[in-house]
Amino acid sequence: MKKGKIIKVSGPLVMAESMEHANIQDLCYVGDMRLVGEIIEMRKDVASIQVYEETSGIGTGEPVETTGEALSVELGPGIVSQMFDGIQRPLDTFKNKTDSNFLVRGVNISPLDREQIWQFEATKSVGDHVVPGDIVGTVQESKVIEHRIMVPKGIEGTITKIASGEYTLEDVVYAVETEDGVKEQKMIQRWPVRQGRPFKQKLNPNVPMLTGQRVIDTFFPITKGGVAAVPGPFGAGKTVVQHQIAKFSDVDLVVYVGCGERGNEMTDVLNEFPELVDPNTGESLMERTILIANTSNMPVAAREASIYTGITIAEYFRDMGYNVAIMADSTSRWAEALREMSGRLEEMPGDEGYPAYLGSRIAEYYERAGRIKTIGSEERQGSITAIGAVSPPGGDTSEPVTQNTLRVVKVFWALDSSLAQKRHFPSLNWLTSYSLYLDDVGKYMNDTMEVDWSNMVQHSMNILQKESELQEIVQLVGLESLSEKDRMTMVIAQLLREDYLQQNAFDDVDTFTSRRKQFLMLDLILTFETEAREAMRLGAYYNEILDGTEELRDKIARTKAISEDNVEQINDIKQEVKDKMHQIVAEGGMTQNA
Amino acid sequence: MSHKIAVVGDKDSVLPFKILGFDVFASSTPENARETIDSLANDRYGVIYLTEAMAKEIPDTIKRYDAEVHPAIILIPNHKGSLNIGMDRVQDNVEKAVGQNIL
Numbered sequence: 001m002k003k004g005k006i007i008k009v010s011g012p013l014v015m016a017e018s019m020e021h022a023n024i025q026d027l028c029y030v031g032d033m034r035l036v037g038e039i040i041e042m043r044k045d046v047a048s049i050q051v052y053e054e055t056s057g058i059g060t061g062e063p064v065e066t067t068g069e070a071l072s073v074e075l076g077p078g079i080v081s082q083m084f085d086g087i088q089r090p091l092d093t094f095k096n097k098t099d100s101n102f103l104v105r106g107v108n109i110s111p112l113d114r115e116q117i118w119q120f121e122a123t124k125s126v127g128d129h130v131v132p133g134d135i136v137g138t139v140q141e142s143k144v145i146e147h148r149i150m151v152p153k154g155i156e157g158t159i160t161k162i163a164s165g166e167y168t169l170e171d172v173v174y175a176v177e178t179e180d181g182v183k184e185q186k187m188i189q190r191w192p193v194r195q196g197r198p199f200k201q202k203l204n205p206n207v208p209m210l211t212g213q214r215v216i217d218t219f220f221p222i223t224k225g226g227v228a229a230v231p232g233p234f235g236a237g238k239t240v241v242q243h244q245i246a247k248f249s250d251v252d253l254v255v256y257v258g259c260g261e262r263g264n265e266m267t268d269v270l271n272e273f274p275e276l277v278d279p280n281t282g283e284s285l286m287e288r289t290i291l292i293a294n295t296s297n298m299p300v301a302a303r304e305a306s307i308y309t310g311i312t313i314a315e316y317f318r319d320m321g322y323n324v325a326i327m328a329d330s331t332s333r334w335a336e337a338l339r340e341m342s343g344r345l346e347e348m349p350g351d352e353g354y355p356a357y358l359g360s361r362i363a364e365y366y367e368r369a370g371r372i373k374t375i376g377s378e379e380r381q382g383s384i385t386a387i388g389a390v391s392p393p394g395g396d397t398s399e400p401v402t403q404n405t406l407r408v409v410k411v412f413w414a415l416d417s418s419l420a421q422k423r424h425f426p427s428l429n430w431l432t433s434y435s436l437y438l439d440d441v442g443k444y445m446n447d448t449m450e451v452d453w454s455n456m457v458q459h460s461m462n463i464l465q466k467e468s469e470l471q472e473i474v475q476l477v478g479l480e481s482l483s484e485k486d487r488m489t490m491v492i493a494q495l496l497r498e499d500y501l502q503q504n505a506f507d508d509v510d511t512f513t514s515r516r517k518q519f520l521m522l523d524l525i526l527t528f529e530t531e532a533r534e535a536m537r538l539g540a541y542y543n544e545i546l547d548g549t550e551e552l553r554d555k556i557a558r559t560k561a562i563s564e565d566n567v568e569q570i571n572d573i574k575q576e577v578k579d580k581m582h583q584i585v586a587e588g589g590m591t592q593n594a
Numbered sequence: 595m596s597h598k599i600a601v602v603g604d605k606d607s608v609l610p611f612k613i614l615g616f617d618v619f620a621s622s623t624p625e626n627a628r629e630t631i632d633s634l635a636n637d638r639y640g641v642i643y644l645t646e647a648m649a650k651e652i653p654d655t656i657k658r659y660d661a662e663v664h665p666a667i668i669l670i671p672n673h674k675g676s677l678n679i680g681m682d683r684v685q686d687n688v689e690k691a692v693g694q695n696i697l
Binding site: 480481541542588 | 629632
């Protein structure tokens with residue numbers, strides 16, 4: 001094969017001449033060490049290559065060899081529960097092979113284990129006509145994920161050979177008679193990461209994704225197939241929010257891309273997830289998790305690729321008919337990687353030095369999420385929910401990455417450092433966050449739970465907004481100046497904030513709240529409000545209500561700690577609230593109900 | 595907007611105010627007084643004269659209307675003489691407003 005020659009090395013960017021036979025986005029082996037790189041720019045015969053490994057020690061004159069193939073991921077059984085780096089090298093195998101805790105350069109490892117034997121169950125038989133996207137058989141990959149083997153792109157025809165049995169990834173599992181002859185197929189297929197996998201039709205994402213986080217599910221819900229951004233300054237709890245969603249969301253599979261953040265955050269995932277039990281399946285969370293790690297000390301170019309690797313894997317499982325969630329923590333690091341490459345390419349910088357195409361790249365990524373109808377003759381539905389953390393420097397969300405992200409996402413969870421300092425976690429600011437799925441989710445919840453959920457949510461939000469208005473007055477002239485009605489609003493808002501919005505991610509019970517419990521808790525607080533207002537109307541004083549319900553409010557605060565099995569206990573407290581309020585009215589001047 | 599004036603207290607003390615044309619409400623128990631004041635407050639009464647003896651029994655109610663514009667609750671002595679609560683309140687309010695006891 002013809003080889004090019006390196007003429008310039010600048011960090012992860014290598015330029016090589018006499019590369020006229022290569023094409024853009026081709027994967028290359030760079031230098032004598034055969035580092036993996038990708039062509040990102042071509043000028044005449046000079047190719048600019050971003051190298052996915054550390055380039056120190058590479059010199060000019062060394063050869064560059066193109067593979068003629070785009071950067072692709074391998075898709076097949078063995079992918080679940082793995083931890084990959086940005087270009088899909090399994091880090092476990094990597095460590096065993098190189099006997100090093102750090103990335104050793106020039107190592108070529110196949111992404112999926114070629115030796116492992118999988119039990120393949122054929123679902124199609126000889127003579128069946130198949131089109132791309134059809135499922136020919138299944139492999140029970142982990143306890144909860146059934147890996148559905150799909151006919152890859154470009155293969156259409158009649159099956160001439162297929163049998164259940166034990167196979168490795170190297171074995172031919174089935175053969176298809178196509179127009180261009182018989183094609184033998186393995187369980188594995190490849191897909192270029194920068195290209196979205198095809199689907200038949202995009203559907204409106206209107207089914208909520210339960211995350212078990214009260215503030216998210218109630219006030220700023222996300223749907224299966226939705227897109228969300230979590231911007232927040234340093235220390236506000238982005239990573240915890242992402243981890244919580246990865247742990248408890250009711251999806252079938254989670255792809256977690258740790259992109260340019262600290263290594264110990266991935267360690268947390270590796271330590272915690274295997275021990276945690278998925279509330280939906282009862283199995284370990286690792287059984288449904290795929291990790292892509294490109295921590296801050298790993299090569300910067302691979303960071304750029306890690307996001308695409310993640311979403312391509314997510315798309316593959318979506319095509320099987322699964323609901324997949326992909327978390328990217330953090331897209332700011334990814335954008336910074338883009339900026340670094342762009343700077344080295346000497347492109348004209350845009351806002352804050354980010355490349356001018358930052359917006360389109362971000363949009364490209366988020367647009368690959370969504371709820372879809374898959375290709376193939378059986379119509380399956382699958383979804384990808386994309387949740388990206390953004391780390392705006394100094395918490396200033398007017399910077400380009402946040403702004404470009406906000407243009408494409410429909411849910412905005414604004415984390416607030418001042419709330420975090422007050423130890424209000426999750427520190428989602430309820431005044432600045434928003435979700436454009438609120439109406440859809442409200443309708444869905446009204447129908448499925450048969451309660452007036454959307455009005456309850458709207459009413460609670462009004463109270464919280466009213467509180468912030470009143471808070472301004474209180475700061476100027478003191479709480480005493482408020483009318484009793486307004487002071488009651490402040491009390492209810494406090495209940496909502498402290499007993500509903502705040503949630504302890506590190507408490508065994510409080511870490512996850514089911515839909516039913518969320519309804520009961522919110523209902524309890526709102527009942528307290530209605531009853532208190534009614535008592536006031538009947539002549540009870542604000543102070544009397546407050547003094548009389550001290551113990552009761554304590555109980556409301558402790559509803560968080562009621563386990564999911566005993567949620568109906570909340571109804572007892574609700575009855576207690578009613579009784580207590582009647583008693584207060586009776587004890588006050590008014591002896592009879594008006 | 596015009597406001598009405600009411601007098602609340604034990605019957606013996608408040609009846610004479612009827613001559614002046616005030617609305618008079620006699621109440622014998624604190625519960626009854628509280629109820630009366632609450633309903634008067636909702637009924638466009640701008641000034642409520644309350645006997646000191648009764649006021650002593652319902653401090654919560656007095657405190658509640660301290661923060662409101664209407665009604666102004668003014669304490670008056672009853673037929674047995676003054677308990678000085680009313681005058682103290684005036685002095686307190688003056689002190690609050692001026693910052694110094696100028697009376």
